[in-house]
Amino acid sequence: MSSNASNQAWKQLSFIAPCKLMPVMKLTAVLLISAVVNVHATAYAQKVTIKGKDISLEKIFENIKEQTGFSFIYAKEQLREASPVSLDVKNEDLNRVLKECFAHQPLTFTINDKIIVVKHKLFVPSSQVARLPYVVVDGLVKDSATKQTLAGVTIKVKGRDIGTVTDAQGKFSLEVPENAVLEVSYLGYTSKQVSTVGNGVINILLSAATTGLDQLVVVGYGAIKKVDLTGAISTVDKKMLENRPVSNALNALQGTAPGLVITRNNGQPGKEGWSANIRGYSSLNGTNSPLVIIDGVEGDLSSLNPDDIASISVLKDAAAAIYGAKSSGGVIIVTTKKGSSNRIKLSYTGIYSSNSFYGIPQRLHSWQEGMMANISRENAGLPDAYTQQQLNWMKNPDSSFIQHAQDPSQNGYYYDLDQTSLILRKSTSSENHNLSMSGGNNETQYFVSMGYYTEDGIFKFGPDGTKRYNARLNLTTRFNNIFSLDSRISFIQSETKSPSSDVDGDYGLLYNIYQLRTMWPIFLPGSDDTKYSPTGTGAKTYATLKDGGYDKSIKNELNGIFTLNVEHLLPSLKFRAVYSPRLQQYNDDNFARTIPLWTYDNAGNSEIAKYYNEPNNVTKTRQTVLAHDVQLLADYDWSVATDQHIHFLGGFEYQFYKYDQVVASQANLISNETPSLNLQASATIPPTVQDDIQTNAWISYFGRINYDFKEKYFIEATIRNDASSKLAPGHRSQTFPAISAGWDMSKEVWFNNALPFVNELKIRGSWGEQGNAQLGENYQNNYNYIAVLKQGDAYPFNNVSNPSVYQSELPSTSLGWETVKQTDGGIDIALYNNRLVGSLDFFVRNNNNMLIALNEPSVLGVTPSTTNAASMRTWGWGFNIGWRDKIKEVGYYINCNLADNKNKITRYLGNVVIEEGLNQAVPGYSINSIFGYSAQGYFQTEDDVTDHAFQDNRTGPGDIKYEDVNGDNRINQGNNTLSNHGDLVYLGNVSPRYNFGITMGLNWNGFDFSCFLQGTGKRSIMLYSKSIVPFVESWRQPWKINTDYWTPTNPAARFPRLYQGGTQNTLVSSHWVQNSAYVRLKNLQIGYTFPVKLTERINVAKARIFFTGENLFTATKMWYKYYDPEDPNNVSFNYPFYHSYAVGINLDF
């Protein structure tokens, strides 16, 4: 064996990291070791007593450690090669016992100052290897459970380039060195190493990988085996989160589990507005977002490094009811990685991504805009906006700036300047670096990670981008056989820089360059691009980005979760005490810097015409959120009989939340460069300061019983009582029960005899009550039962700001939580050695006391309070199915999930109103349904108009014709009631339907490939009415797509005739409502792992390079291509999304 290989082996066996590690790593490792050693600084005897048959080496080591205080250092994989030992020794010398244990093992040991290091026997000088004789080994590989032979299993000789594959009968034959170790691997099975002794036939049993049914699934306040589950719980493969060029975990979760829908608002770095939803909407109130539990306490997925995640469970049915009042949106439970009592593992992942934006509207030349403006005005009976001469000036670059000495009214700018290409870049970049280290021994395990993410935005200059730094230490320490402490400390900082004024939305920075006239310049002509021109807001985007200040927000979050575990104190009883403080700090500094805008005076000298951001001003927001979570949990295991087990969980939880914000701003600073609150120019204009404090507290008791009989029949029951300060006294406490049961048919003998290839067939059912207390974010709606007064606009008596107060809302004096009752039925199935796994669920959720803000006559004069006066039902199904197998050398897998849900308002005590546009709640319809007019193409002639029902007195040929549904010869909304809503018809609703995700991948000889498709089968969205056609207002210019407008010779155009102020064509109608169904190639990854024998020469255990891409391909049913199917409903001038192409590297040391 080469000396490199021996280095490698030494490293595997040693705690002392090689010098090549970063100094800080080394230091950490040393500190951790000394901590461990200190714990065991007591003297122990070196005699041992052990008796037993077929004891594993690991058990023996543990035993010896307890008796002598000696520690063992070994790699877990090593022990897999070892065979169990039978011992019967009494007060025997340690050295002799060890020798006996290692006698027939491929391993040996050395003792070094109370540390016993386990080594491989093959660790011999390379000169000896060459002399080893070759022998032929024949073998047979079988499934350890079913004893069926396995074909296509890879057999390799460890450390050598020798290998083969089993044939159809599961047999193989291989020439190997004497006493070689075979590496046996097969997709879906745990890899195994087998020592050969001489030649002969060996039988190898492979057991299905723990990704199967023995896997632990994290559930509320604990974990249970997947095989014992009775609820609708999906787990997300952490591979879905790895090596993706994405900014946060929510982003990576899109499409990974049936019924879990992830959406975003826009593409602005750091301000994407990610949100999650499970199984659709069950309430009109709040976000309907799932409760996110990270390592046992409430947390925020968007501030978690995706690389730190070990597992994700999605609780969709009443299994979530253990979380009571906050659980109606389902629960996402995330567990972060922890160390293992293993060798040190150091991993690095780096991704560099190039992101190219799409969906930016294509502008027209200024004279094209001008001609279309004239047409739109002529159609509206208005005089032209531009003369032919002015249009000619626009076409000629020499006449971009006209100054008429004789006729100053002709003065003006006649440029042709598409600012989008000047200001927006085509592509930008992001980087992602993650470094993690894990390791430990039997007493202490640690996981340390550090991450860095940076992403630039679309603007070529100015503040636009985000950065994230995060660090985590997960440390588990066992003090003695009773107490152990699990500490998880994480810190994350996100820093987002953006322009000082809004980028998105109507009148935002993007709107300026998307919709304003291209005939305006940015700079005053002749100023050599030094002085901004004052034309409208044409230069505003450029000037704001370059000289207009910034908005800088920094979010820091420090999170600690400390769990003290107590076991072995009382038989079968375990206690856990959890304390978790969470400190979030948010600082935002907004500085709107004054920018002068220039013009020429009558003498032709340039002078300042006005300023943007006049006066300059600085606003500083300081926000602190402190949340405490205290939990006391007890677990009790009771074996009623050998085949009946009961598990009890009892718990108490206390949560307190405090939000404290101070906002200070100062306008008119004496300096335009130093944005400080101190620099006020005039004592008469003091800084304005506001504060906001929000608090809430929760006290909860809960319990759960799990019962199983012969691992065939399962029952689970939970109950939780929540009391909260958010509710009115007398209504504060509520109890949420749930029950579920399962039957694994495959465990029945008759079934197994009939269908032996079925590994699992479980039928499940659940029912439970869950609450919706997520009425908005945590910091909102804390005092809804109290009559409060709001501050209104100040009124300027005597030019002094006089404050005002008013009642804005009625208090909700008997506010109670919404209770959602959910019933779920499902089947889990696993076939053919767990190669095919799937599950299917149906559910119905009824929210029977939903809060609604009643529609009251406006004579009320105030916003009505919400009362528990409506019901809605949500029902749906979801399934996932996966297959993994191997064809010869090529392993492959495919997983599909698809889910759908519908909802309906089933009861509504208030007055029903149906309006054009989005309707929150109409009985018999889904929430957020769109009502509008049914479009019947365009009016083609004047006769068409007169023959049709009256729409609008502007109506003419080329306008959209709406169907006169009720035949009253008038297109209107009736009186907006359920019985009379005129010609409004249902045009769909904005909830996404048929959400699906398909992942597939294969690997071969070091290459791996995976791809992930995600999409939505049906969703209706409205488009922003002021941008669907040009000239809704005179300054809103057309885009290239708008050139396909109606004329008598273009009767089937995409867009109606041009019409200034043509709101008759922008009514909500089937003409504009888009079906935003789509399928998107969300991620594609191609990787190559270098052969170990190459990489180990440079002390790298694993080296993989990969190419990955996000959002590479999209097919959608939307025809209005400027919008993206993932855009929110009715959005205006959204920050564009992007495609990513990335390269990355994974290195394990």
Added chain:
Amino acid sequence: MKIHQYLYIVGIATATTTGLMSCNKDLNQLPQTTLTDASYWKSTNDLELACNYLYSYLPGLGGSTSIEPYEDLMSNIAFSINGADQVSNGSRLAPATDDNWNGDYRLIRACNNIFEHAGTVKGDTAAIVQYLGESHFFRAWAYFDLVRRFGDVPLIAKTLTLSDTLLYSSRINREVVIDSIYADLRYAAAHCPLLSSLPAASYGRITSIAALALESRVALFEGTWNKFRDQSDYSKHLQIAIEACNEIMNSTECSLFKYGKNPDSSYYQLFQYQDNSTQENYTYATNHGIILARLYGQNLSNNISSHSFGRGSATDGGIFGTRNLIDLYLYKDGLPNGKSPYDSTGDETSTATQFRNRDPRMGMTYLEKGDVIGSITGNIPYTPRFQYNIRKYNIIAEFAKQTSFINFMLIRYAEVLLNYAEASYELNDFISDADLNKSVNLIRSRVNMPPLTNEFIQSNQLDMRTELRRERTIELCFEGFHYWDLLRWATAAQVLPLPILGSRYFPAEMLSAPNIQFTSDGFSIWEPASKRTFNSQRDYLWPLPTRELGLNKNLTQNPGW
């Protein structure tokens, strides 16, 4: 078990119990940074802040709740470069919701809320009743806006709860609503201070004069509304109007504004800053002609509130005058088109001839060729267009900034004088020269126009009512009166269907002819008669928002809608 295990158990149990007991009290969390009803309504200052909120409902020159000058777009004297107004041309449909309806009832609730909570307020009684007086004024303001639009409306005199049957109140006869307006205004007039006794820091608050002036406006509206719909009890309202005006005119509180430096330009200067360089607005100390104004902030540094009326509306033509209004201006001899020897309508040769020998207010209301205006390339001379761009409230220096702080006069003394003259005339179909001299002729003399007398009317075969209405229209144009005047006079059905005309085309002065139609005598047509209707069975009252009809079965829609 060993002894240390027992100790552990006792320790855990103790810690748990202590922990559980200590957190129960935390379930009472109260707002710390928000006012609550329970802690408010104690001092006169509390009352003042609640009243300050009411002022945000005053209309003005821009912003979502400020619509006053733009209300002229609903008549035929103003038009917009952005297109026709659907009220003016009769094309609107009954809307689902109506901001006026909603806003008025919000204001009414805010007033009622003040009345109901004032009982717990301790302090200076004069201050308390002053704030109650302000609230009465605002409630009357809201109800008057409702009545002039919708006619009969629900009358709500207390703060409603969700279980209140009054939520489903039917419409109350307008006479009853008007009576409650009078009662509110009389309370306000009795308890609010005089203009002259208002401290400078309180300038802009409601005064007894403002209450009386509003009463005259309401009473004139209701009196003439009734009179021109053959209803006999109109005289009662007209008498109320006359009495209210008399009370103001007989006090020494008000006088017409005269610009000291150049009295001839008083009418123009009235709508400008007191000093354009400092952007100082007129106050009672400098202008006794303002009875109530919507106030704006001071300047960009002290920008409490602002508007952008000047640029988009005045210069760019968001609202401009029509030929229909131009034709109303008298010639300097006091005679109208067709009567005056100065009449140049038939032989206009340039834009300038339109302004020659006219009522000087014409040149002070509209831009003439050569007047300085703001533009994107700096200040330039005005080039005539097909529309008559206006100068009222248009501050040249503010063009580029698009931000203006000029206050908007909601009630000024000239209106009181015009109300007096009209109410006097309509009460008896006659007005004496003495009454003319103490009202209309004060306004005419400020702009050097000859006085209106009964003899002048007779000798020139004029009609007194027409001349009084002309005077009102000219003086108060672009202040939001004319559409409502057309409704109460019942003349909208004759006037509104007429085409909306602009200027003649003078190629030498104007940019090349845009695509526009002209009448046979050469006037540009902004909207042809074919696109304009007025249904006199329907359009004198506004449609109730259909959503309200759906919500409240007891509400009935106005006829024809």
